[in-house]
Amino acid sequence: MRARKKSFLTGYSFTRAWKDGSIIVKMSSVVFGLGCFVRKQFIKGFMLLFAEIAILLFMMKEGMYYLKKLITLGDVEQYKIWNEAKSVYEYVDGDRSLIILLYGIITLAILFCAVILMRISVINAYKAEEYVKNNKRPPSLKDEVYELFDNNLHKTLLFLPISGVLIFTILPLIFMMSMAFTNYSVENSKLVLFDWVGLKNFKNMINFGSGLGKTFWPVLGWTILWAICATFSNYFIGMVLAMFINWKEIRAKKFWRFCFVLTVAIPHFVTLLILRQMLQPEGAVNILLRNMGILQARESLPFFTNTVWARVTVVLINIWVGVPYTLLQVTGILQNIPGELYDSARVDGAGPVTIFRKITLPYMLFVTTPFLITVFAGNVNNFNVIFLTSQGYPRAVESTAGKTDLLITWLYKLTIENQYFDVGAVIGIMTFITLGIASLISFRLSGSYKNEEGFR
Amino acid sequence: MKRFKKYSLKKKIIVTFAHVILAILAFIWLIPVFWVLLTSFRGTKGSYSSTFIPTSFTLDNYKKLFTDFSVFNFPQMLVNTFLIAIASCLISTFFVISVAFALSRLRFRSRRAIMNAAMVVNLFPGFMSMIAVYYIFKMFGWTDGPMLRVAMIAVYAGGAGCGYHIAKGFFDTIPYALDEAALLDGATKWKVLIRVIMPLSKPIIVYTLLTSFAAPFKDFMMAKVLCGPNQKYYTVAVGLYQMLDKEYIDQWFCSFAAGAVIISIPIAFLFLKTQKYYVEGMSGAVKG
Numbered sequence: 001m002r003a004r005k006k007s008f009l010t011g012y013s014f015t016r017a018w019k020d021g022s023i024i025v026k027m028s029s030v031v032f033g034l035g036c037f038v039r040k041q042f043i044k045g046f047m048l049l050f051a052e053i054a055i056l057l058f059m060m061k062e063g064m065y066y067l068k069k070l071i072t073l074g075d076v077e078q079y080k081i082w083n084e085a086k087s088v089y090e091y092v093d094g095d096r097s098l099i100i101l102l103y104g105i106i107t108l109a110i111l112f113c114a115v116i117l118m119r120i121s122v123i124n125a126y127k128a129e130e131y132v133k134n135n136k137r138p139p140s141l142k143d144e145v146y147e148l149f150d151n152n153l154h155k156t157l158l159f160l161p162i163s164g165v166l167i168f169t170i171l172p173l174i175f176m177m178s179m180a181f182t183n184y185s186v187e188n189s190k191l192v193l194f195d196w197v198g199l200k201n202f203k204n205m206i207n208f209g210s211g212l213g214k215t216f217w218p219v220l221g222w223t224i225l226w227a228i229c230a231t232f233s234n235y236f237i238g239m240v241l242a243m244f245i246n247w248k249e250i251r252a253k254k255f256w257r258f259c260f261v262l263t264v265a266i267p268h269f270v271t272l273l274i275l276r277q278m279l280q281p282e283g284a285v286n287i288l289l290r291n292m293g294i295l296q297a298r299e300s301l302p303f304f305t306n307t308v309w310a311r312v313t314v315v316l317i318n319i320w321v322g323v324p325y326t327l328l329q330v331t332g333i334l335q336n337i338p339g340e341l342y343d344s345a346r347v348d349g350a351g352p353v354t355i356f357r358k359i360t361l362p363y364m365l366f367v368t369t370p371f372l373i374t375v376f377a378g379n380v381n382n383f384n385v386i387f388l389t390s391q392g393y394p395r396a397v398e399s400t401a402g403k404t405d406l407l408i409t410w411l412y413k414l415t416i417e418n419q420y421f422d423v424g425a426v427i428g429i430m431t432f433i434t435l436g437i438a439s440l441i442s443f444r445l446s447g448s449y450k451n452e453e454g455f456r
Numbered sequence: 457m458k459r460f461k462k463y464s465l466k467k468k469i470i471v472t473f474a475h476v477i478l479a480i481l482a483f484i485w486l487i488p489v490f491w492v493l494l495t496s497f498r499g500t501k502g503s504y505s506s507t508f509i510p511t512s513f514t515l516d517n518y519k520k521l522f523t524d525f526s527v528f529n530f531p532q533m534l535v536n537t538f539l540i541a542i543a544s545c546l547i548s549t550f551f552v553i554s555v556a557f558a559l560s561r562l563r564f565r566s567r568r569a570i571m572n573a574a575m576v577v578n579l580f581p582g583f584m585s586m587i588a589v590y591y592i593f594k595m596f597g598w599t600d601g602p603m604l605r606v607a608m609i610a611v612y613a614g615g616a617g618c619g620y621h622i623a624k625g626f627f628d629t630i631p632y633a634l635d636e637a638a639l640l641d642g643a644t645k646w647k648v649l650i651r652v653i654m655p656l657s658k659p660i661i662v663y664t665l666l667t668s669f670a671a672p673f674k675d676f677m678m679a680k681v682l683c684g685p686n687q688k689y690y691t692v693a694v695g696l697y698q699m700l701d702k703e704y705i706d707q708w709f710c711s712f713a714a715g716a717v718i719i720s721i722p723i724a725f726l727f728l729k730t731q732k733y734y735v736e737g738m739s740g741a742v743k744g
Binding site: 098099102146149150151153154156157158160161162164165167168169170171172173175176241244245247249250251256258259260261262263264265266267268269270271273274275277278284320324328329331332374377381383384407408411412415416424425428431432435436439 | 471474475478481482484485486488489491492550551552554555557558562564567570574575576577578579580581582583584585586587588589591592595610611613614615616617618621644645646649673674675676677681693696697700709712713716719720723724725727728731734735
């Protein structure tokens with residue numbers, strides 16, 4: 001709010017430019033860079049004009065076609081015609097909905113760029129006009145480049161990274177999300193030509209009665225249970241371990257930390273694949289137990305074949321994988337807790353348990369809430385731990401998801417393995433909604449969101 | 457030791473007991489690590505072994521990785537991964553440091569909005585965009601031939617800007633008074649970044665470089681989806697994962713362990729080197 005007020009006083013907003021600007025400012029929204037040409041800022045003007053022409057050419061050549069097709073996602077099926085000369089049937093390509101969808105979205109993105117360029121053009125024209133009105137020279141190219149390294153440094157620094165995120169993260173996300181509103185799926189062979197179906201997939205998904213709903217709700221329940229168990233087990237065990245190693249009576253602190261940290265250093269997928277091998281019915285762990293005489297010769301523990309066993313196993317594996325990380329992260333923070341707090345608590349006669357409950361834990365929770373949310377999100381989307389160990393097994397009867405499948409591994413199975421892209425996209429959006437709600441609640445409840453600069 | 461002798465008997469028992477517990481925990485944590493090491497030197501083939509400690513030891517598993525190219529070309533995979541890692545770590549470090557600096561030390565209108573947007577984007581399963589990225593690259597024709605490498609670099613580095621948190625946490629801990637002093641002396645903000653902040657930020661730059669260098673060695677999913685059947689462009693992670701395929705597992709399991717050891721050593725080394733910055737970055741990052 002404060003920021004917006006400030007920009008109204010010092011900056012040049014689009015609405016203000018449109019309201020107060022002269023005809024040239026308004027014309028700049030049609031001919032990009034017009035305002036710049038009038039004020040002799042030629043290079044900038046040319047850049048804007050060139051961008052506009054490029055966009056117009058693209059729109060005429062390709063854009064309009066894809067925009068039109070985007071409405072129906074294509075309706076021409078592949079067909080064959082009789083070729084008299086060669087006396088064979090020749091196939092003529094029909095529309096391919098996926099390409100239409102992708103190019104349609106890219107076209108929309110380019111149109112969005114055009115709108116932004118238009119705003120830049122208008123605001124620039126207005127800015128130059130204001131300078132002239134106040135008897136000042138409008139900024140030359142040199143001035144503006146200088147500003148890009150001073151007061152506008154953020155624009156210079158953020159331009160490339162944000163473009164990267166837009167192209168490689170956000171554009172693909174939009175593309176994927178839009179599939180949720182189509183029937184792009186192996187079902188009814190809709191893999192080449194598909195249509196918009198609105199919210200039908202979402203209705204199927206949340207409907208308890210339908211086959212999909214019967215799979216979705218249990219998987220969602222397990223995903224949430226898993227995320228809570230995985231996050232808090234790691235957090236508390238890691239914290240207790242860190243405090244244990246920090247305890248002043250413990251010798252060779254560095255050595256102990258090294259032992260635990262060593263497991264972090266090995267790539268995740270390697271350790272997980274190895275654990276999977278070790279926990280197979282004929283794997284190393286069962287063999288070790290048999291050799292020790294705990295199990296009979298042909299007996300083995302059902303690590304991935306019994307639902308409860310499998311679920312406990314993946315949580316334990318996650319503890320094994322994750323605790324060293326927590327140990328590292330928490331160690332620094334624990335050492336930051338002001339010593340006076342402990343001293344005064346001890347003077348008041350508090351025991352170690354009380355100190356932990358009343359001082360360490362609240363402090364840690366306050367400081368680490370944002371971190372906990374990230375970990376929680378990471379666990380909901382924890383593809384590796386499930387996919388590389390239990391692979392979602394044991395399999396559930398009449399269902400595409402196994403008993404340890406999370407939403408994310410189910411998504412993988414549905415899309416990459418079985419080509420139900422529409423349902424996969426719906427699951428992705430559902431995962432996002434679950435996470436969004438969870439983190440919004442915890443973020444608002446925690447104090448750290450508001451006090452970002454409190455410590456400076 | 458002197459201090460230990462002074463303790464009462466009860467305290468001695470407690471302290472010894474604590475060390476024993478720690479030793480047991482450390483042992484549990486290290487079992488799989490030992491197991492990989494032992495398996496990589498195992499003389500008998502196959503994924504299953506009837507004993508926990510192998511009956512015979514050999515170096516053949518390592519030799520096989522570097523001589524037997526019938527199914528997997530391990531040296532080629534190492535080279536692929538190395539090329540991708542170098543390019544992507546340079547690009548993503550540049551991205552991460554730029555974003556972190558801008559969001560930490562500059563104040564501008566859309567700052568809050570950008571941070572919130574980054575948070576929202578981070579909530580989406582990275583996996584979801586991956587499938588779409590595959591289609592986009594496929595339409596560019598980048599999923600075949602040498603452009604595949606460019607595609608992989610783009611995938612690892614392109615979205616790096618969203619992972620600015622640890623670096624921002626680091627920048628947040630540098631006192632703002634330094635910037636103010638330089639600005640009062642007439643420095644531009646760019647000069648502040650180059651002359652004041654950069655010299656102080658070596659740890660976080662090294663940390664970012666090394667973590668993003670390690671990423672292509674660790675990730676197998678992205679590379680697997682992008683490469684598909686293009687064996688020539690496999691990264692180490694994809695190759696190792698493939699070795700555990702039903703077709704190859706009997707012949708290649710011990711070599712898988714050997715390969716795992718080979719890539720774990722440099723990564724473990726990098727990690728132990730950067731551990732300190734990680735701890736510092738984290739304790740800074742969550743302060744805000």
